[in-house]
Amino acid sequence: MEEGGEKDDWVDDGSQEELVRELLDEESLFFVLSQGTIQPKAITSEEEVSKQRLSNVYSGPRIEDIENALSSVSNWKDQPQQTTRIKSMLERNLSKIESKYTLKVRSCGNGMADDGYKWRKYGQKSIKNSPNPRSYYKCTNPRYNAKKQVEKSRDEADTLIITYEGLHLHFVDPYFPPLNDQPFQHDNNAPTKKPKKAISESDESRAFGLPQTMQIQEATTNNINSAVSLEGCPCPQEVASEGLLEDVVPWIIRNPFHNNIISSNSTSCSSSQTRSPPVSPSSLSWSPNYNPWPVFI
């Protein structure tokens, strides 16, 4: 790829706004459905697509660009936490090409950054003009077609370039601390390969391709139901009564305030067990037609 150099090629054609919207999107499903009934907001014109192709894939907008983009979109909540979150994501040179999202994350030691999902490697290729091979991963849940590609940055040895396809970015971003933050301790404490028996319940969740965050939420569900008492929470009633993981999880993940807590706590991703339960249900938005697990069960 043409990654070696200019990073000022960001195409200011509205894709920037799409990225910000993607990060703030609280309506979309975790995964992009293969049927295409629900897709990430598509780039509208062919010209835009080709312009993006021509542009540097890994280039990213500058912070001030994002601030401008944020201020230009009227119906977004202008919470400073969200601006911070956007900044942290875009410092990773986040970019979007069609339905693929590319970002840079700090790799940890010998491992790859764990985004909380369970992936199976299905291929590896050496890439022309790149000293580092690219690895191909599929989400282990066969019902989804989420994929990702992982490649070491040629410039920065400790940086990984990850391209997600079929998975909305705002569901993995809490796992990635800002590039310029303190060393990312995540993998030191939580290697990608988890001991299987020690976390049997977690593995069960992971078997569905759920991120670890969701498992945590199962643990916090009780807190939500009792301590927070769901005041103003638009969660379906059965969540409170049955505590179904499939129903609870999206609510928490979608809670921007909660995400912000995770982000601010993310210098140590492995300490996810200590993540605070959501506190501010008032900012939730549930679509009446929203079904978080359209192909589940």
Add this chain to the structure above:
DNA sequence: CGCATTTGACCCGCGC
């Protein structure tokens, strides 16, 4: 033994 990873073969789209 079961599961994940590795790795060469194969497929496909694109440019010449």
Add this chain to the structure above:
DNA sequence: GCGCGGGTCAAATGCG
């Protein structure tokens, strides 16, 4: 049509 490069498949291999 051909070659090249990127993406996927699947048999072989490794590992717990």
